[in-house]
Amino acid sequence: MILLSLSELIGRFHPALVHLPIGILALAGLFLLLPARGLLAPLRSSITPILLIGFISAVFSCITGYVLSGSGDYPERLVGIHQWMGIGVTVVTGGILLTRIKPSGEKWQWPLGIVLLLLLLFTGHQGGSLTHGEDYLMQPLNSMLGRDTTVIIKRKPLPDVQEAAAYAGVIQPVLQAKCFGCHSASKQKGKLRMDQPALLMKGGKNGEIIVPGKSAESEMIIRILLPKNDEHHMAPKDKPQATEQETALLKWWIDNGASFDKKVKELAQPEPIRPVLLALEHEEEEDKSIPNIPLSPVEQADEQAIQALRDAGAVVLPVAAGSHYLSASFFTSTDSTDLIMPLLLPLKRQLAWIKLGNTKISDASLEILGQCVNLTRLNLSHTPITDKGLAYLAPLNQLQSLNLVGTSVTASGVAALKEWKNLQSLYLYHTNIQREDWVELKRLFPDVILDSGGYKLQFLATDTQQVKASARE
């Protein structure tokens, strides 16, 4: 036992120790590239001792590295390559040392230096990938370029969940999505492998992770339920987390004895788990959150045009830090709106959200709004606009939300907007739309939330009554 932990200790020196040969041999490699004559030539005499020290430290790095690779915390494939590259660096260093004993070896110095430097670079990079993860270097770059690198494994819907195998059909996909990344054939963090039934039941270096029939005592469930900031929490904070439903499924399976061959219908199904199981028959709910500004970037707006609009009393702001899209609201300049509207024109590509509620904007000015093609949210509530003005808005096919509450628009005016593909909500409370028009409108806008308003609350006697002390049971 002591021997085991001693080797573990030695292994853990590897990530620190490797920096010695990296630094020392990089220096040696650079010196090998120095010209034989000139100002820096005297430095070449130090190459041999540097190489020797580098060689010794490389040998120690290899030993500690070999011990560490036995811990099983790293993916086998990467470790194998890294191991042989590391040995390669050491051998090449030894080789160069040998050539230096004979004076005739001098002419090979330059290419040897390059080989050594390249080997060092690759080995070091692989070591880095092992400790920090393969996407460690590229991740900031990708996020800078707006690329999303997280891999999401999509679950396939089950045709009939009751007939599905409880483990293979329900549980394994969860483990695959949330656990296999670190606990399967390629990587066994904590010496735990979860991709085969026998290994899953065997557990990791801290023992079994599943106690059949007792989810509350199963390490796997305990860890999933730990606070996210706890260092023992699984999956790790920065990795995709088990959802509430997935956790419920895992608990349910363990509580039912963690069987690998039974079908779902053979396991007891208490009330709370039923909807979760049934949901497995459908596609995974997709993340439907659509950004409320246009997706394509836009050039920066003219600062003077923004200032002119501000001076006219509008509040004009970027929708967020770093975005060129603008929001404009007219809370305090409600009277001479029509005179201000031409000021929007220089900003027509940047304006994404506009609030013109309670202003005196007229139909004619809507022609200007109709040119703001990147608008996603527009509030025209309680304004004197009519169907005539609404027709100008037809080009605004980015629009997601349009508020026409308290205007005199009618069903035919609204119907003209049915081509908008991105529209999500249309607010039509207190308009001139007739009761009989709603059916037709609902048909024209099948995917849009049409809000007709006019909600009434039931009158309940209890609303205004008080319970008195004497009324107690």
Place this chain on the structure above:
Amino acid sequence: MTQKELHNERLIKEANEARMRMHTRRHFLKESAMGLGSLALGALLQSCGSGAPALPEAANLFDPAHPLTPKFPMFPAKARSVIYLHMAGAPSQLELFDYKPELMKLDGIECPPSLLEGKRFAFIRGVPKMLGPQAKFKQHGQSGAWISDRLPHLSTVADEISFLKACTTDQFNHAPAQLLIHTGSPRLGRPSIGSWATYGLGSENQNLPGFVALTSGGSFPDAGKSVWGSGFLPSVYQGVQCRSQGDPVLFINDPKGMSRDMRKASIDAINEVNQEEYKEYNDPETLSRIAQYEMAYKMQISVPEVMNINNEPQYIHEMYGTQPGRESFANNVLLARKLVENGVRFVQLFDWGWDTHGTSADGSLNIGFINKCRSIDKSITALILDLKQRGLLEETLIVWGGEFGRTPMQENREGKEMMFKGRDHHVDAFTCWMAGGGVKGGVSYGETDEIGYSSISGKVTAFDMQATILNQLGFDHEKFTYQFQGRPFRLTDVEGEVIRDILA
């Protein structure tokens, strides 16, 4: 010397003394140091060619002279405003949203020691008895949310709401728990959520404050005004408290014998004096003072119609159940809608009187609690529906909740049986809810055990709720900071996680 002359002389002497006292050695040193220092700094900066950077981000920095200038958030906001309905005293989740049929079976049975070991309660002593749900529950809406018959109106809009069933806190007394939920710390001195929001976003409507606080229920929350205070942020960001009785703001109409011009002239005169004061002492708080006077004047003169709920149509009054002039939660809810409609960022309502220990009829689950529920049910439901029909619910986040929950045990103060049915303070499980503002409808997030004693999944802390509120307003709670006492401070300190599962 006449009496009057004597009086005047004394006044002048007093004023001179006050001035002398102001000008201490410390002031002298401070001023001269600043003088010398700024000379040096000015010269230095000039040589570097540094001025204000011409980036648009520069406009977003804090400017003490215009603290309420509208500002933009970190990412595009889903919610433009927040209405936070705080039920001070902590309503019982077991009579409203957390349906526990198992607890009914245990009614009257002595609490097993395993539940009491290592736990501390505010009032429960010895071995209390379990208390079954004191209300009838039914599932409502397509989502099948459990809501009790105490809230018949709210039940009809269950599908608009995301329930947080497993809220937890670590404070079992009202004041610290309220401070924690509103300021991120159980101790005094931190800014409230609304102050953070106003500091980050300014006020979109320059005639109205960015953050308004309204109280009802006959008393302030136990933590006092600190729950809408600005803490270490400039005081201009504290919640502007409106009157809860009569007109929300005084002198919406000109008082008798006082013309509007005269009112403006007096405000101008006061501000001039304050400007002088600022020139002399350079205290930014003086600017806050000036800004507040101007804001008060604007609220009275420019937008009296916003501050006045009397002019709302009759059907709105019927919908909300408002009674203008009286102190009522419903009036505040209606006012909150009007404020949000006009660009106010954060409206914080505090309704006192939910502390149902069972010590009196008013503080009991079967009497006072029912009346409290009736006083909020209609207006909150009306708020959700009214915002919805005005197209404002999608950009207005409504948050409802108390500061902690209540025990599944009946309270036995001093180990004795109580006159009325009540529950003690409980930190391990309670329900809050959010609606609108980019939050999903018809969701129940989190779960408590069979008797509603502990949260078992989907735990939510005050920090998580704060992180979520800031997220909806467009702020990353981990990056939204204010430099104070040599370090950046956050609303959520070092904790908090956005509750992604309830976001649309």
